[in-house]
Amino acid sequence: MALSSTAETELRNMLRAFRAAHGPTAVPNGDGKALEAWLLVKIAMEARRTGHWTVELRRGDGSRLPAGQPFDLPGGPSQLRPSNPSGPCFVHLEHNVHGTRLEIHGSLQWKGRSDARHECDISVIPAEIAERLRFNGGGYPHGLPVAAIECKDKTGDGVLDETRQTLARMFDLALITAPQGIGECRIFEASSKSRWGIRNTTYRGLYSTGTFAIARAGNFQPGARRLATHYYIATLDSIYAASGASVGALMSRWRMTLAGITTF
Amino acid sequence: MAINEDVMTIISILNGEGFSVLAGDLMVEISQGRDQRELDEEALDTEKADYDAREPIAPEDQLTAAIQILHRRLVAPAKALAEAERLLGELSKGKPVRIRFVDPVEGTDRLATARDDNPNFPLGRDDIGQSDVADKLEELLARIATPGAII
Numbered sequence: 001m002a003l004s005s006t007a008e009t010e011l012r013n014m015l016r017a018f019r020a021a022h023g024p025t026a027v028p029n030g031d032g033k034a035l036e037a038w039l040l041v042k043i044a045m046e047a048r049r050t051g052h053w054t055v056e057l058r059r060g061d062g063s064r065l066p067a068g069q070p071f072d073l074p075g076g077p078s079q080l081r082p083s084n085p086s087g088p089c090f091v092h093l094e095h096n097v098h099g100t101r102l103e104i105h106g107s108l109q110w111k112g113r114s115d116a117r118h119e120c121d122i123s124v125i126p127a128e129i130a131e132r133l134r135f136n137g138g139g140y141p142h143g144l145p146v147a148a149i150e151c152k153d154k155t156g157d158g159v160l161d162e163t164r165q166t167l168a169r170m171f172d173l174a175l176i177t178a179p180q181g182i183g184e185c186r187i188f189e190a191s192s193k194s195r196w197g198i199r200n201t202t203y204r205g206l207y208s209t210g211t212f213a214i215a216r217a218g219n220f221q222p223g224a225r226r227l228a229t230h231y232y233i234a235t236l237d238s239i240y241a242a243s244g245a246s247v248g249a250l251m252s253r254w255r256m257t258l259a260g261i262t263t264f
Numbered sequence: 265m266a267i268n269e270d271v272m273t274i275i276s277i278l279n280g281e282g283f284s285v286l287a288g289d290l291m292v293e294i295s296q297g298r299d300q301r302e303l304d305e306e307a308l309d310t311e312k313a314d315y316d317a318r319e320p321i322a323p324e325d326q327l328t329a330a331i332q333i334l335h336r337r338l339v340a341p342a343k344a345l346a347e348a349e350r351l352l353g354e355l356s357k358g359k360p361v362r363i364r365f366v367d368p369v370e371g372t373d374r375l376a377t378a379r380d381d382n383p384n385f386p387l388g389r390d391d392i393g394q395s396d397v398a399d400k401l402e403e404l405l406a407r408i409a410t411p412g413a414i415i
Contacts, residue, residue: 003273007408011274014401015281021397022342034341034348037363041348044355057356070362071352078368088368091355107368153341155289155333157299157318217336219299240340 032153035239036121037073039149039215039250040106043122044091046251047258054094058103060087062134074107077119080130082138092127100261101127102146111140112172113179120169122149124211125187126196132189143187143197144173146264147211147257149250158220158235163227166214170231174206175199186264197264207232209264211257213250215239265320267294271330274408286337293333297321331409335402342398350393360393 003011047053057065061083065071074088081087091104103125109117117140124147133139150166152158178184178199186197186206200206213234214220220228220235228235234253236246267275271294278287297318321329345363352361 003270003408008273008277010404011277011408012281014397014404015277015283017397018338018342018401019282021391022345032341033365034345037365038341038344038348041351041355045351048355055355057352057361065356065361067356067358070364072364072366074368075365076368081368088366153337155336156293156296217340221299240336240344 032121032151033073033075035151035153035215035217036106039151039239039247040073040091040104040122042247042251043124043147043149043211043254044093044104046254047093050255050258052096053258054096056092056094058090058092059085060089060134061085062092062131065089077107077109077117079109079117079138079140080105080125080133083134090130094127095261098262102261103127103130104147105130109140110145110173111142112169113175113177114172116172118169118173120145120148121151123147129187129189129194129196132192132194136189136191139189139191141187142173142179142190143175143185144170144206144210145187146261147254148213149211150214152214152216152218154216155218157218158214158216158224158237160221160223160227163214163220163224163233163235166233167227167231170207170212170233171203174203176201176203176206204231209257209260211250211253213253215246215250265295265297265323267291268323268326270327274330274334283338286334289337290330290333294321294326294330298329328409331405334405339398339402339405342401343395346393346395346398353393362392 044055048055057071059065060081063085071089078088088106090106093102093104094100105123105125107119107121108123108125109119110123111117123145125141125145129141133141148170152162175186175188176199179188182188182193183195184199185195186199188195200209211234212232213236214228215236217238217240219237225235234249236250239246271290275287275291278284278290297320299318349360349363352363353359
């Protein structure tokens with residue numbers, strides 16, 4: 001039996017209302033922006049829940065986001081912009097005891113060993129590296145993020161090639177050998193030669209420290225899951241499911257990353 | 265397997281209302297079918313683990329599958345964004361905080377999603393952290409998925 005004309009009319013009206021209420025942000029086009037914003041805020045909340053981190057919303061110049069102001073995330077891939085209060089916002093984390101500071105950014109591009117740029121939907125960068133970039137005209141951080149989460153707003157199964165793409169990005173970002181003129185580190189800023197973290201001589205060793213994940217509205221093919229798991233990339237399927245299992249798995253990994261941050 | 269009439273109607277409506285990407289994805293997802301494999305060692309050791317091995321969706325199950333996809337692609341992201349706005353409010357110890365997606369260079373609302381500037385926006389500024397429209401869409405989808413619920 002075909003949908004009734006009443007149902008058709010209701011669906012048309014509701015889709016118009018939905019479009020008006022949410023605009024292109026919520027109209028699926030594969031960008032996964034809503035998912036990106038949601039998980040970015042979730043990991044910020046999780047940091048606060050540990051009780052060990054002070055969490056603040058910051059503007060593009062690093063100052064606190066004033067009350068009543070919107071939290072602006074980049075609508076597309078971006079370098080870390082020069083200090084500017086109207087630039088994209090981020091979340092600032094500071095450990096209450098040892099003082100380690102981190103920033104959570106959306107759609108930030110990192111540079112790999114090849115000098116190619118790789119966008120991370122959500123990434124976590126040491127604040128000292130981000131500040132060097134922000135106050136020196138902007139630019140791209142180099143190295144492997146403390147955390148990188150890819151958001152796929154797709155219901156189809158995540159295929160093996162998709163995981164290969166993620167792994168290829170991580171391969172290029174991993175500073176297995178010391179960058180020339182910089183020295184051994186996990187992350188660096190090129191113009192000031194600022195370094196952060198320690199080098200690991202193996203890829204899996206590096207990937208095991210940090211939070212790396214692909215979050216999907218749908219599922220993963222078994223082969224894709226196997227490849228990701230071997231390299232410590234969490235495959236978060238059915239991310240919106242009411243059970244919250246995948247979100248819980250992400251938070252568990254993130255808590256471990258935060259707890260071990262001084263060993264990075 | 266051929267797509268049934270109900271799902272084709274939904275695809276047509278989505279396309280007509282500016283959700284053409286979703287209309288295309290829905291057509292592909294329903295026509296390609298579902299991957300029924302479970303993740304276990306046995307599945308990983310088969311050749312099927314490395315390629316697409318979907319099974320057709322029976323015509324009588326296609327509407328339910330289509331509604332599930334619409335829920336995941338429309339309702340769930342809208343609710344998630346609203347929750348994120350509420351959580352930002354908690355983080356800043358205040359009211360929910362509006363999330364915008366801006367041009368990273370210009371700082372302007374790149375996606376033209378400035379709901380404040382949208383004369384068709386039905387809920388006004390109080391919408392921050394709310395998902396009323398998504399909730400209503402969810403109810404409608406549930407009714408459509410229930411045979412005979414909408415005559």
